[in-house]
Amino acid sequence: MSVNAADAKEMVDACARANVKLLIGYRMHFEPKTLEIFRMRKDGEFGKVLFFQGLSGFKIGDPNQWRMKKELSGGGAMMDIGIYSVNGARYMIGEDPVWVTAQEVKTDKEKFGKGIDETITFQLGFPGGAVASCLSTYSMNNLDRFFLNGEKGFAELQPSTGYGPIEGRTHKGPLTHPHVTHQTIQMDEIAGIILEGKEPVIPVNGEEGLKDMKIIDGIYAAVQSGKRVDLHL
Numbered sequence: 049m050s051v052n053a054a055d056a057k058e059m060v061d062a063c064a065r066a067n068v069k070l071l072i073g074y075r076m077h078f079e080p081k082t083l084e085i086f087r088m089r090k091d092g093e094f095g096k097v098l099f100f101q102g103l104s105g106f107k108i109g110d111p112n113q114w115r116m117k118k119e120l121s122g123g124g125a126m127m128d129i130g131i132y133s134v135n136g137a138r139y140m141i142g143e144d145p146v147w148v149t150a151q152e153v154k155t156d157k158e159k160f161g162k163g164i165d166e167t168i169t170f171q172l173g174f175p176g177g178a179v180a181s182c183l184s185t186y187s188m189n190n191l192d193r194f195f196l197n198g199e200k201g202f203a204e205l206q207p208s209t210g211y212g213p214i215e216g217r218t219h220k221g222p223l224t225h226p227h228v229t230h231q232t233i234q235m236d237e238i239a240g241i242i243l244e245g246k247e248p249v250i251p252v253n254g255e256e257g258l259k260d261m262k263i264i265d266g267i268y269a270a271v272q273s274g275k276r277v278d279l280h281l
Contacts, residue, residue, distance in 0.1 A: 102133025130184025
């Protein structure tokens with residue numbers, strides 16, 4: 049949404065004053081297999097949710113691209129691909145986290161300069177007792193997996209957020225919803241929100257984006273301090 053929570057808050061406030069909708073490109077909020085797991089969790093089919101794992105990463109290419117410039121990207125892998133696990137933890141568990149801890153690993157300090165994170169692992173705690181363990185990286189491929197575990201069952205998506213077909217299964221069997229290009233569904237649904245006042249199953253508004261930016265700010269703060277950071281979303 050933005051390079052930090054302060055900028056995100058300015059965007060939310062400006063759009064509220066102008067009485068216009070602010071929507072964030074949350075592509076996965078409209079993806080059928082993702083929505084089926086969301087429905088199952090909401091309907092209690094997993095029982096009490098206990099744990100979420102989100103793995104998000106790939107090997108970054110051109111070191112001179114905008115993603116590697118802090119003034120343009122706001123950070124490194126966390127701002128680009130890590131956001132999927134941050135947001136996924138929230139809609140999969142169905143709560144907003146109340147604390148975060150995080151650790152950073154940087155193996156190539158020349159390529160990943162000051163303010164550009166290479167790999168961050170982070171943990172989130174939720175008010176209902178669930179915990180999330182996630183990884184965001186620019187130095188490993190084959191990381192695109194969500195896993196949700198509850199007292200009565202589980203759900204897994206792998207790939208979970210890529211542009212191609214999403215593959216998933218739960219304790220009840222494979223998810224077989226047909227693949228439709230994500231951006232097609234996203235733009236059609238966003239048009240419906242703007243033009244017809246439709247309400248998405250999972251919110252895509254500016255307030256939703258602001259919460260994720262506050263969490264990412266908290267992750268960076270936890271990396272710097274080495275301590276648990278309380279979140280107030």
